Amino acid sequence: MPKNFIEELQWRGMIHDIMPGTEEALNKKASSGYIGFDPTADSLHVGSLVQIMILVHFQRAGHKPYALVGGATGMVGDPSGKSQERNLLDTETLNKNVEGVRKQLESFLDFEGDNAAEMVNNYDWFKDISFLDFIRDVGKHLSVNYMMAKDSVKSRLETGMSFTEFSYQLVQGYDFFHLNKHKGCIVQMGGSDQWGNIVTGTELIRRKGGGEAYAVTTPLIKKADGSKFGKSEGGNVWLDAERTPPYEFYQFWLRSSDEDAEKYIKIFTLKDREEIEQLIATHNEAPHLRVLQSALAEDITIRVHGEAALQTAIAASKILFGKSTTEDLKALTEKEFFSIFPGVPQATISREEIGTLGIIDALSAKTGFLKSNGEARRELKGNAISVNKTKVSDDFIITADSLINNKYLLLGKGKKNNYILIVE
Numbered sequence: 001m002p003k004n005f006i007e008e009l010q011w012r013g014m015i016h017d018i019m020p021g022t023e024e025a026l027n028k029k030a031s032s033g034y035i036g037f038d039p040t041a042d043s044l045h046v047g048s049l050v051q052i053m054i055l056v057h058f059q060r061a062g063h064k065p066y067a068l069v070g071g072a073t074g075m076v077g078d079p080s081g082k083s084q085e086r087n088l089l090d091t092e093t094l095n096k097n098v099e100g101v102r103k104q105l106e107s108f109l110d111f112e113g114d115n116a117a118e119m120v121n122n123y124d125w126f127k128d129i130s131f132l133d134f135i136r137d138v139g140k141h142l143s144v145n146y147m148m149a150k151d152s153v154k155s156r157l158e159t160g161m162s163f164t165e166f167s168y169q170l171v172q173g174y175d176f177f178h179l180n181k182h183k184g185c186i187v188q189m190g191g192s193d194q195w196g197n198i199v200t201g202t203e204l205i206r207r208k209g210g211g212e213a214y215a216v217t218t219p220l221i222k223k224a225d226g227s228k229f230g231k232s233e234g235g236n237v238w239l240d241a242e243r244t245p246p247y248e249f250y251q252f253w254l255r256s257s258d259e260d261a262e263k264y265i266k267i268f269t270l271k272d273r274e275e276i277e278q279l280i281a282t283h284n285e286a287p288h289l290r291v292l293q294s295a296l297a298e299d300i301t302i303r304v305h306g307e308a309a310l311q312t313a314i315a316a317s318k319i320l321f322g323k324s325t326t327e328d329l330k331a332l333t334e335k336e337f338f339s340i341f342p343g344v345p346q347a348t349i350s351r352e353e354i355g356t357l358g359i360i361d362a363l364s365a366k367t368g369f370l371k372s373n374g375e376a377r378r379e380l381k382g383n384a385i386s387v388n389k390t391k392v393s394d395d396f397i398i399t400a401d402s403l404i405n406n407k408y409l410l411l412g413k414g415k416k417n418n419y420i421l422i423v424e
Helices: 005-011 022-028 046-060 091-106 131-137 144-148 168-182 192-207 246-254 258-268 273-285 291-305 307-320 326-330 334-340 359-363 373-381
Strands: 032-037 064-069 118-121 185-191 214-218 346-349 385-387 408-413 417-423
Touching (some): 005 022, 022 185, 046 064, 046 214, 046 258, 168 192, 185 192, 192 214, 246 334, 291 307, 307 326, 359 385
Parallel strands (some): 032 064, 064 118, 346 417
Antiparallel strands (some): 385 408, 408 417
8 A cells, every 4th residue: 555645745734735536546556646847947946846856755655756848848838827928949958958857857766666757758749749639639628718717827818828828738738638548647746836737637637538637736935034935146046066056055955044944844855754853843942053954955965966065065164154274175176166255356366476475465466355565464463364264474475285276265354255366
């Protein structure tokens, strides 16, 4: 007998809507279900993690998960939750995006065993369906009135909506019908903004004489302050290390508020109820230690980027918050170094000056980091100046041993003011 998948989601706060009969059907026998992922980029972002974790729980409960990558629906564009029409992608871009998403999903789901996960691309069945066949075999089963009643349509009537977008729910509904008929999928899952599209699929299956079909949606995640989840100052927080370095990814979770961390640790980790409740209790005894945030950030960073990336992220955090050594900085790659200190002012010196350049000139005349030699001496005397996060005195000389990656030097005044010296 499968484990109770719905019960697991409920205590984790991961259910928004559920169709009557869903829990009973899934508890009766091991079943198949799916979630669709929109390949608008070659990487998923942390907003997609909610749906990925739903599939992970589905598989852990003994069911067979299908991850549908929308190679066909990506050509149409889902209007749900959007105020204007998306730019449509060409086939080459879509294929590249589909492959990127595929690789990321493979790191979460088990693609071997009795209930091995499978990936499907709806382009594989849509590419052979003609427009006339589609409107005859699919379109005739759903009235315009039915389609107009969907929130994703009603919210766009005043600003306008193309036929392409209007037809999206039919296309997604047919996905469910196809997977129900050919893969035995009895449940489609997704975000709460997808409820209308998912229900269109269950209705199409019913009207075309298909098998049983159910729906489950998750809440859209928002931060405690009401702002959108998954965004940082630089935009989306991506799962791809090239788009969002592991250090930034780790810091995103570490900066969570206490209220958010208590919610996120249930949603984004596989820790069981007892362990999570113990973590929450420990955190509440000493909130300043940020036990919840640390456990959350470590768990997700390992899952997405691996143990080595986590250790680098922790070392980078030590550097940023002044608890590091020169050796910690030297262990960073150039990319990691600049991900920790983005937008920091820079100046360039020649390599011939290494070994003779004193710290006072490096702070003022060579960089303008400080306004004058007098200011440099005062700050040095006050023990406020550091080189590579290590405090120095006014007799410090910049040598080759000081350089990070044999090219960079990090000057600092106090805890927050930094300057990068580049040796050419």
